[in-house]
Amino acid sequence: MSDEDRKSKYTTISIPRPLYSRIQKLIDGKGFKSVSDYVTYVLREVVAMHEMESQEEPFTKEDLEEIKKRLRALGYI
Amino acid sequence: MVARPHGGRLVNKVVKDSRRERMLREVEELPRIHIDRNTAVDLENIAHGIYSPLIGFMTREDFESVLDFMRLSNDLPWTMPIVLDVSREDAESFDEGDLIAIYAGETPLATMVVEDIYAYDKKEYARKVFKTDDPRHPGVAKVYNKEDLLIGGPVELLNQLPNEYERYTLRPIETRVLFRERGWRTVVGFQTRNAPHIGHEYIQKTSLAFIDGLFINPVIGRKKPGDFRDDVILKAYETLIANYYPKKSVVLSIVRYEMKYAGPREAIHHAIMRKNFGCTHFIVGRDHAGVGNYYGPYEAQEIFNEFPDLGITPLFFREFFYCRKCNGIVHEKICPHKEDVRLRFSGTMIRRYIMEGKAPPKEVIRPEVAETILSFEKPFVE
Ligand SMILES: [Zn+2]
Numbered sequence: 302m303s304d305e306d307r308k309s310k311y312t313t314i315s316i317p318r319p320l321y322s323r324i325q326k327l328i329d330g331k332g333f334k335s336v337s338d339y340v341t342y343v344l345r346e347v348v349a350m351h352e353m354e355s356q357e358e359p360f361t362k363e364d365l366e367e368i369k370k371r372l373r374a375l376g377y378i
Numbered sequence: 379m380v381a382r383p384h385g386g387r388l389v390n391k392v393v394k395d396s397r398r399e400r401m402l403r404e405v406e407e408l409p410r411i412h413i414d415r416n417t418a419v420d421l422e423n424i425a426h427g428i429y430s431p432l433i434g435f436m437t438r439e440d441f442e443s444v445l446d447f448m449r450l451s452n453d454l455p456w457t458m459p460i461v462l463d464v465s466r467e468d469a470e471s472f473d474e475g476d477l478i479a480i481y482a483g484e485t486p487l488a489t490m491v492v493e494d495i496y497a498y499d500k501k502e503y504a505r506k507v508f509k510t511d512d513p514r515h516p517g518v519a520k521v522y523n524k525e526d527l528l529i530g531g532p533v534e535l536l537n538q539l540p541n542e543y544e545r546y547t548l549r550p551i552e553t554r555v556l557f558r559e560r561g562w563r564t565v566v567g568f569q570t571r572n573a574p575h576i577g578h579e580y581i582q583k584t585s586l587a588f589i590d591g592l593f594i595n596p597v598i599g600r601k602k603p604g605d606f607r608d609d610v611i612l613k614a615y616e617t618l619i620a621n622y623y624p625k626k627s628v629v630l631s632i633v634r635y636e637m638k639y640a641g642p643r644e645a646i647h648h649a650i651m652r653k654n655f656g657c658t659h660f661i662v663g664r665d666h667a668g669v670g671n672y673y674g675p676y677e678a679q680e681i682f683n684e685f686p687d688l689g690i691t692p693l694f695f696r697e698f699f700y701c702r703k704c705n706g707i708v709h710e711k712i713c714p715h716k717e718d719v720r721l722r723f724s725g726t727m728i729r730r731y732i733m734e735g736k737a738p739p740k741e742v743i744r745p746e747v748a749e750t751i752l753s754f755e756k757p758f759v760e
Binding site: 349 | 382383427552555631685686687689
């Protein structure tokens with residue numbers, strides 16, 4: 302990836318310097334390439350967890366009856 | 379609570395009723411492209427939400443992001459390109475922004491808004507997805523056979539391909555209702571392209587020790603010569619379930635999908651598909667979706683470490699085998715004995731017995747399952 306690409310696909314955020322150092326120590330030899338790598342990993346985990354809290358039903362009441370009818374006909378329920 | 383669909387919302391791009399009637403009349407007038415069976419299967423999988431959150435074939439932005447980062451451009455995990463290739467000649471009949479009709483033979487399958495028409499580098503595609511550009515790799519060979527351009531944009535499905543296994547086909551919207559009806563809070567998905575031997579059974583049953591329900595989801599589609607035929611796999615599983623599983627803890631249904639043999643990347647894709655079916659867990663065994671020696675035996679497990687936000691929990695298994703000293707089916711972690719008292723479940727060995735018209739040992743395959751397989755005149759793809 303060229304520097305140009307990297308610039309357009311990444312952005313910077315600020316974290317306190319002591320936290321940065323703390324993470325640096327933590328990830329030493331643990332497979333993360335950089336503090337940014339680690340922070341991205343952790344944020345994705347947390348964000349996905351928060352996103353899980355909302356879920357809309359993908360079907361209406363009528364759909365539901367139709368679906369159950371087919372499942373019954375096929376012997377699944 | 380079944381798993382949240384990937385990206386949060388289950389996609390449904392199947393057009394019905396009066397709108398479908400109207401669109402079927404209109405497609406006559408549209409620029410037309412023809413697709414092969416495998417692309418048509420992808421198209422159906424998009425429309426039925428199996429590939430949620432995709433609502434169409436990938437645009438350049440998503441395609442490149444998937445190659446480079448194993449994520450869609452919105453950051454969601456996604457490892458396999460889902461693309462529609464067209465020849466330069468065909469691409470001359472439409473522009474970006476146009477609505478086109480997608481045909482299989484004489485049947486209009488779908489419409490698509492062409493958001494993007496783009497060229498791509500086949501070697502780069504191969505290297506990034508398959509970790510090799512060797513044309514002998516079956517997935518790579520298919521990439522090399524694609525047309526020179528890709529087109530991306532949302533689709534709407536008007537007709538489905540004939541489905542010989544409709545009776546065994548459940549879509550994500552249906553499995554989600556079914557799992558809820560069964561009262562399952564956790565569901566483990568099992569992907570297969572094989573008739574079940576005892577090793578498979580033990581992996582599934584070990585998972586069932588702590589997961590409410592098992593979703594056995596064989597992949598139906600073009601396979602390699604020497605693979606079990608689709609109808610053999612289905613009948614073998616029906617026999618196994620009827621004889622050895624409590625009916626209330628298992629669901630068997632198929633998914634149409636063409637294996638790409640991309641090993642680790644494809645394992646993630648398989649997990650995402652099962653998440654959309656409502657699974658909370660997914661079984662990943664040895665050399666999942668691998669072929670030849672292109673991937674390490676546990677690479678398809680290790681890759682899951684890169685996706686803390688996948689939203690489905692992988693269950694990693696090592697190989698099970700029969701141990702004469704333990705007198706049972708065991709695995710490395712619980713059996714201390716030497717190789718000479720162990721009987722491995724080898725596909726080659728099973729195939730050899732079946733070819734000779736004999737049932738493999740009962741420690742390897744259930745006698746009822748062997749009998750079912752042997753009842754077929756030609757159990758293997760030729
Ligand atoms: Zn043993």
